[in-house]
Amino acid sequence: MLSVSHLTCQRGERVLFRDLSFALPAGQWLQVAGANGAGKTSLLRILAGLSEPAAGQVTWNGQGLRKDRAAFHADLLYLGHQGALKEELTPLENLALSLGMEGFPPDEAKVTEALHRFGLQGREMLPARYLSAGQRRRVLLSRLLLRPAPLWILDEPFTALDVHAVATLCQLIENHLAAGGSAILTSHQTFSLPAGLSVTL
Amino acid sequence: MSGFLTPFRQAVRRDLLLAARHKTEVITALFFFVIVVNLLPLGIGPDADLLRKIAPGALWIGALLATLLGLQRLFAPDHQDGTLEQMALSPQSFTLLIAGKIMAHWLVSGLPVVLIAPLLGVQFDLPARSLGILTLSLLLGTPILSLIGAVGAALTLGVRGSGVLLSLLILPLYIPALIFGAGAVEADLAGLGFEGHLSLLGALLLACTVFAPWVTTVALRVALE
Amino acid sequence: MSTSLINWFKFASPASFYPLAGRMVPWFAAATLLLAAAGLWVGLAVAPTDAQQGEGYRIIFVHVPASWMSMFIYCVMAFWAALGLSFNTRLSGMMTSALAPTGALFAFLSLWTGSLWGKPMWGAWWVWDARLTSQLILFFLYLGFIALQAAIDDPRRADKAGAILALVGVVNVPIIYFSVQWWNTLHQGASVSMTKAPSMAHTMLLGIRLMALAFWAYTITMALIRVRCIILERELTSEWVKKNAME
Known part of the structure; x- marks a missing residue:
């Protein structure tokens, strides 16, 4: 369980939010809402x-x-809004290397399967610089399938995704919650997930 | 033991793979070293005695500058694309991952300099014995440059005008390595023992190996905030 | 034990330190003036003319204390830096950055007066003497610190990065000093050493000490004034500034 008490965040002289408290129990998800900035x-x-x-x-x-x-x-498992992809490496290499650095033996078959799940057949060996924004995001999201972690923190995971990929991701999050995991995400898109908690900044 | 060093090896492997995809960058740094060192005789004159005298200093300063060149890109690309963030959040030791990156930086920018140094030493008419000592001093000294440089690169990460700032921060800290490294050859040429210089350089290397990766990670966590 | 700790942390908060610093500034400023006047009087009027160096030696009444202070201030900065990194107190970072310009000034003053002294003594404005060289490197370290802090926009990051740099620097200063000395003996560059004559007149020592105290008081005055500016700059939006400090 993640719990937050009396959190204040300041950027430079500006206070972004003040005295924020909430708790996120296992099996629940939380949407962080708020205007840009x-x-x-x-x-x-x-x-x-x-x-x-x-x-x-x-x-x-x-x-x-x-x-x-x-x-x-x-x-x-934290996925920021930066792609965390090396342009000069293929999706396969990118994922295998980051798994390796996180201490998991990279299994090529599993990585390929994860990429396929996100509809990246035939793109496994293409340097990431040739991928579109949506495809890059899908490579990043494939990590959700590769490494078990009870807490997912996803910053704008739906950005640039097509309808299929959005559905795949929602399915993944649902399975994750059903297995007792928890997730925190921000999004400006519409998507369908079972009711969760929400915090508005 | 091998399990403990896995993150280190993984990071080295990754950065070497990346360097292999950017061969020109590696070659540019080496070429820069060669050309800087070769410019000195052109500025000073072809007097063999004088050149022999300045050779150790010239090669060492060339090595300092060549190292600086690569340092600006040690963390910046990883910071920009978010992979550094992922490393900082890895369950593995961030310090070991960073140590691996520093090692890879040395393999790519320091080791080639060490290997080509004897050739440039010949241009400066250094005797064979001095060439050996010079190479040995660079072999011990260039990792120090990468290690201290990593601290500077982490401190200036994502900062305005980071390239110039990095030189301003790091070059004064390179002075001991420069003095002991270039001094080893000069001491030998002057007929004094060179072992003292090299053992001090070795001690410096040991101290930097222990502390620099750790300080670098502290600075990187600050930069990532 | 615990009560004294609480008191210290009370003053570590910028809101309570700001007025305290304001009250201390005039006292230290007055001490600076008095001590400097006394030091200069002893140094310029009372101390005897040196047998070998004539009147030119009198520059040491500025040179020696300035060199001492430049080294000492770097250590103090490192102390505040360590405190700031370990206890995460905001004031420590502010103190570190408030001290740096004064330290750089003294390092520069020491180099300048050293060079002025060097011209009649050695016949050259600059000699690669171990101490002068180390002093020059210390000056570079100060400049690096100031440049790093100036380049970072977020004050919290600037404080932390500066603190790390100050600590790395303070570990390196002895190594640099030692290596430069080692280099100096190898090359036999400057045969004239800066060491003063062994029997320094009593009044000379007194003059140097008075000037050192004056510089000390000056450093504290300037640091307090600068810290007050930094506090205002950073806490401009907070309630207590609006209420108390802007009257």
Whole structure:
């Protein structure tokens, strides 16, 4: 369970949000809503332990995020709005290398299967620079299939996706929740997921 | 033990693969080293005695500048495309991943300099014995340049005018390595022992290996905030 | 134990430090003027003319304290940097950046006066003496610190990055100093050493000490003034600034 208490986020002199508290139990998902520049990405980065809040604290299963980084990171899958793709590598290489750096033995068959699931047949060996924005996003999302993690934090996961990919992703998130996982996401698109929690900044 | 070093190996492998896709960048840094060192005689004159005297310093300064060239791109591309963020969130040790990146940087920018240095030393009319000491001093010294440089690259990551700033931060910190490295050859040419210089260089390398990757990760976490 | 800790952290908050610093500034400014006047009087009027160096030596009353201060301030910066990184106090970062310009000024002053002194002593404006060279490198370290802080927009990141740099620098300063000395003995560059005559007149030492104290008070004055500016700049939007500091 992720719990957030009295969180304040400040960027420069501007306070983005103040005194934010909520808890996300296992099997639930949370949508972070708010206008552009309201601090959605800043909140997600704090929840992922990348930035430090100006005040307040975040705990995962009762522990501060920086107490045991390795344990928290093993439970966390964070996909930012940057692609986290190397242009000069193929999707296959990209995923295999990042899995390797996260300490999972890269299994080529599994990676290929994940890419297929997101409709990237025939693109496995193409350098990522030749991929469209939507295809890049799908490569990034394939990571959800490759590494088990109870907590997903997804920044604008639906951006640039077509209807099929949106449906695939929703299906994935539903399965994840059914298996007792939890997810936090931001989005400006419409998508269909079972009712979840929401926070508006 | 091998399990402990897995993230390190993975990061080295990744960065070498990336470097292999950018062969021109690697060759550019090496070519830069060769041309800077070759410009010196043109500026100073072809007097063999004088050239022999300045050779160690000239090659070392060339190596410093060539290292700086690659450092600007040590973390910046990974920062831009978000892969650095993913590394920082890896369940594996971020410090070991970063150590792997530094190692790869040395393999790509330091090692070629070490290998070509004897050839340039010959141009400066260095005797064979001095060539050996020079190469050895660069072999011990160039990893120090990559290690200290990584700290600077992390501190200036994503900052306005980071290239010039990086040089301003890092070059003063390179002075001990320069003094002990170039000094080893000069001491030998002057008939004094070179072992003292090299062992100090070795001690510096050891200290940097232990502390620099750790300080770099601290600085990177600050930069990622 | 615990109460003293709480008190310290109370003053570590910019809101309570701002007025305190304001009250301290005039005292330290007055001390600077008095000590500098006394130091200059002893140095220029009371101390005897040096047998070998004539009147030119009197530059040491600025040179030596400036060199001391430039090194000392870097250590103080590193101290605040360590404090800031370990306790995450905002004031520490502000103190570090408030001290840097004064440190750089003293390093520059030390180089300048050293060179002025060098001309009559060695016949050259610049000699690659180990101390002068180390001082020059220290000056570069200050410039690097100031440039790094100036280049980073987010003040929190600027503080942390600056703190890391200050700590890396302070570890390196002795290594650099040692290596430069090593280099100097290898090359036998400057045969004239800067070491003063062994029997320094009592009044000379007094003059140097008075000037050192004056520089010390000056450093504190400037640091406090600068910290107040930095606090205002950063906390412009906060309630207490609007209420108390803008009257």
